[in-house]
Amino acid sequence: MFSAITAGRRGSGLGFALPAVLLLFAFFVVPVAALLTRSVTEPELGLQNYAVLVGSSTYARIFFNTFFVSGVVTLITVLIAFPVAWALAIMPSRWASIIFAIILLSMWTNLLARTYAWMVLLQQTGLINRSLMALGLIDAPLQLTNNLVGVTIGMVYIMLPFMILPLMGVIKKIDPAILQAAALCGATKAQALRRVLIPLAGPGIASGALMVFVMSLGYYVTPSLLGGTANMMLAELIAQQVQSLVNWGMGGAAAFLLLVVTLGLYAVQLRFFDAKEAR
Amino acid sequence: MTTPFLHINGIRKTYGPVVASDHVELAISEGEFMTFLGPSGSGKSTTLYILAGFQDPTAGDIKLRGQSILSTPSHKRNIGMVFQRYTLFPHLSVGENVAFPLRVRRMGQSEIAEKVKRALALVRLDGFEDRMPAKMSGGQQQRVALARALVYDPPVLLMDEPLSALDKKLREEIQVEIRRIHQETGVTILYVTHDQEEALRLSDRIAIFNKGKIEQVGTGPELYANPATHFVADFIGDSAFLSGELAGVQGNRAALRFANGQKVVDIPLHGAGRQGQAADLMLRPERVELSAEAGAEGASLPVTVQDITFLGNCTAVAARTDWGDAMTVRLNFGHPLAGRLARGDRLHVRWSPEAAHAFVRG
Ligand SMILES: Nc1ncnc2c1ncn2[C@@H]1O[C@H](COP(=O)(O)OP(=O)(O)OP(=O)(O)O)[C@@H](O)[C@H]1O
Ligand SMILES: [Mg+2]
Numbered sequence: 001m002f003s004a005i006t007a008g009r010r011g012s013g014l015g016f017a018l019p020a021v022l023l024l025f026a027f028f029v030v031p032v033a034a035l036l037t038r039s040v041t042e043p044e045l046g047l048q049n050y051a052v053l054v055g056s057s058t059y060a061r062i063f064f065n066t067f068f069v070s071g072v073v074t075l076i077t078v079l080i081a082f083p084v085a086w087a088l089a090i091m092p093s094r095w096a097s098i099i100f101a102i103i104l105l106s107m108w109t110n111l112l113a114r115t116y117a118w119m120v121l122l123q124q125t126g127l128i129n130r131s132l133m134a135l136g137l138i139d140a141p142l143q144l145t146n147n148l149v150g151v152t153i154g155m156v157y158i159m160l161p162f163m164i165l166p167l168m169g170v171i172k173k174i175d176p177a178i179l180q181a182a183a184l185c186g187a188t189k190a191q192a193l194r195r196v197l198i199p200l201a202g203p204g205i206a207s208g209a210l211m212v213f214v215m216s217l218g219y220y221v222t223p224s225l226l227g228g229t230a231n232m233m234l235a236e237l238i239a240q241q242v243q244s245l246v247n248w249g250m251g252g253a254a255a256f257l258l259l260v261v262t263l264g265l266y267a268v269q270l271r272f273f274d275a276k277e278a279r
Numbered sequence: 280m281t282t283p284f285l286h287i288n289g290i291r292k293t294y295g296p297v298v299a300s301d302h303v304e305l306a307i308s309e310g311e312f313m314t315f316l317g318p319s320g321s322g323k324s325t326t327l328y329i330l331a332g333f334q335d336p337t338a339g340d341i342k343l344r345g346q347s348i349l350s351t352p353s354h355k356r357n358i359g360m361v362f363q364r365y366t367l368f369p370h371l372s373v374g375e376n377v378a379f380p381l382r383v384r385r386m387g388q389s390e391i392a393e394k395v396k397r398a399l400a401l402v403r404l405d406g407f408e409d410r411m412p413a414k415m416s417g418g419q420q421q422r423v424a425l426a427r428a429l430v431y432d433p434p435v436l437l438m439d440e441p442l443s444a445l446d447k448k449l450r451e452e453i454q455v456e457i458r459r460i461h462q463e464t465g466v467t468i469l470y471v472t473h474d475q476e477e478a479l480r481l482s483d484r485i486a487i488f489n490k491g492k493i494e495q496v497g498t499g500p501e502l503y504a505n506p507a508t509h510f511v512a513d514f515i516g517d518s519a520f521l522s523g524e525l526a527g528v529q530g531n532r533a534a535l536r537f538a539n540g541q542k543v544v545d546i547p548l549h550g551a552g553r554q555g556q557a558a559d560l561m562l563r564p565e566r567v568e569l570s571a572e573a574g575a576e577g578a579s580l581p582v583t584v585q586d587i588t589f590l591g592n593c594t595a596v597a598a599r600t601d602w603g604d605a606m607t608v609r610l611n612f613g614h615p616l617a618g619r620l621a622r623g624d625r626l627h628v629r630w631s632p633e634a635a636h637a638f639v640r641g
Contacts, residue, residue, distance in 0.1 A: 180333055181366040183353040185380035185427065195379070199370045 032259065035252040042249030049253035059237070066234040069148055069223070070216035073155045074209050077163045080156070081208065082201070085167035090176075107161045115225045118154045119145055122226070146228030154222040159215065163208040170204030171197075210269050214262050234258055282345040284309040285435060285467060290339035292325050292491075299325040301491035302339070307469070309434075312461050314470045316478040316514070317488030323471040325491075327437050330469065332356050343434065354383075359428030359436040359466075363443055365420045367412040373399070373423050374408030380431045398426040401460060418449045422456070429464060438470045442477070454480055475515055487511050503563075507549055509638035512561050519567070519606035521560045521580075525552050525639070533637045534577070535560050538602035543635070544577035552639035559638050562606065566634025569596060569608050569616055574629040582606070584624040596620060598628065 039049050053059050088096045106114070121127050122144035129141040144150050174197070182192040220235035227233065234254060241251035283306035290303040300322035307313050315323040328334045330341055332353035340347050348356055367376050377398050381391045399405055402422040412420055421441050428436055442450045458481060461468055472478050478485050479499040487494045487502065487510070495507040506512035513520065526536035533548035535558055543560060552558060573579050582598035593609045594617045608628065610617045
């Protein structure tokens with residue numbers, strides 16, 4: 001009913017929306033439908049691809065890796081991005097714009113180049129291991145590549161800007177006088193953070209976290225370069241199925257599952273924040 | 280001398296080359312309503328922020344009951360404050376906003392409920408507990424802010440132009456509320472405003488700020504009757520200033536001579552001055568008379584009527600002195616001259632002795 005009302009009200013605008021709808025159809029609906037079709041028709045008609053994905057422990061492991069790493073990456077990203085965004089929001093604007101430029105520059109640097117740079121830093125004889133050993137903190141080099149630790153570090157780095165930007169947006173909108181009021185009311189810094197700052201930054205944290213989590217779920221380059229073959233994630237599975245095994249059915253099924261999860265998360269967030277707004 | 284309740288002791292604050300407040304010295308007694316009145320940029324907020332602990336002074340000290348509070352951080356000062364901007368926590372209901380100071384003090388649930396109820400009753404917002412701040416008017420929000428600032432019984436309440444965002448009628452309404460709350464709670468209030476009427480209406484005493492310094496402190500009537508400086512005389516009341524020079528000084532009485540040679544004598548002089556120095560004659564409007572006859576020698580000035588405006592309860596007569604200074608004299612409704620004046624009429628301005636003051640310029 002709601003959509004009917006909207007359609008009625010905006011009826012005259014439909015003509016303008018048509019190109020966008022067609023584009024969306026051609027570049028989004030068609031490929032997804034094709035993928036979905038292949039996932040239930042190859043090698044033969046039926047849901048066997050999905051049955052294998054859900055049933056086998058190998059694939060369960062891959063799903064677990066994917067969600068676990070994405071979750072940890074999201075959490076660490078929030079923890080690092082919040083103070084950074086806060087500092088950027090309150091520091092003199094000249095400094096903030098310099099740091100901001102550095103963050104943007106790193107975003108615009110080629111993704112592969114940045115990931116290879118991390119491989120060099122993280123390897124057994126890399127800068128990080130050598131520094132830690134020189135400082136006497138460890139005796140033997142840590143295994144930081146070819147496992148999920150490496151993937152997590154690399155992904156946190158890649159994802160940070162996507163968290164810092166929305167957080168800065170919400171933090172900048174918070175009136176400093178509100179925090180002064182909290183302080184005079186007797187709130188310590190920690191109390192002001194927990195009871196005022198974080199709740200007010202909530203929408204920014206949520207949208208940043210969702211973006212990072214969803215991007216992490218489907219990320220390919222960093223997991224494949226830093227994770228090694230033993231610790232596969234979902235995107236790697238899809239690539240492997242389609243490229244090496246030419247198994248479009250399995251690849252399509254995995255991709256489709258990923259899409260469903262992502263849309264589900266998005267729906268949850270929409271509901272959650274719509275409910276909050278409506279209060 | 281006994282220790283004052285609150286002692287602002289030689290506070291100075293500079294921002295680079297800008298001197299925001301300059302040796303501010305003020306003793307405030309318990310339960311007093313003290314207002315900082317002054318133009319924009321005169322250092323009122325700066326002084327208040329130093330009290331709140333948001334700024335550290337460059338020099339000086341703040342003592343509450345004889346104890347310096349400067350090393351105590353804001354959240355431990357136990358001072359209440361209402362800000363110019365709306366600073367309620369937007370994600371919390373009215374009740375939770377008022378409860379906030381008690382929650383961070385880890386007070387018990389039932390005691391919190393009790394105190395919140397009492398604080399909201401004090402500002403006449405009973406029953407608004409569950410309302411969100413965004414759904415309240417500006418005046419209501421400031422009253423919630425007042426409840427939040429008073430709920431933990433602070434010894435001192437700071438208010439930085441809390442009503443400046445409200446319209447005139449609402450402002451007057453809340454001024455009445457603030458007076459009542461001050462009387463009911465007995466809290467010591469430091470109030471900042473640049474509205475002289477608001478200051479006169481609310482305060483026990485007023486400190487007049489100018490360029491970071493306090494020019495004069497006193498009750499409203501004291502400041503009005505006995506302004507110490509030209510600035511105070513100009514800022515409080517709606518007076519006429521006629522510019523001349525000192526023609527002679529005897530003790531604290533002076534004679535002034537104006538540009539066309541006319542003289543007035545026996546005027547109380549504020550501030551030290553020597554013969555020949557530029558000085559202004561200030562005339563308070565309610566003690567000034569227009570008359571067809573000149574007064575005693577040196578106690579009246581001839582003027583020419585420029586314009587006549589009927590204002591209901593009075594008639595405003597714009598007049599010009601012979602050397603070109605403008606002044607306005609009000610005639611009460613029914614005054615014998617009121618209906619008979621015309622532009623260009625020659626009249627005499629006369630004043631009762633306590634209405635005239637001389638101020639050295641500069
Ligand atoms: N953070 C700051 N940095 C630099 N200068 C400042 C700062 N805060 C205040 N000032 C300057 O100090 C002076 C006093 O400011 P203050 O805010 O105390 O004035 P005020 O009397 O409260 O004025 P208003 O009525 O406009 O609020 C002004 O000249 C102002 O520009
Ligand atoms: Mg101010």
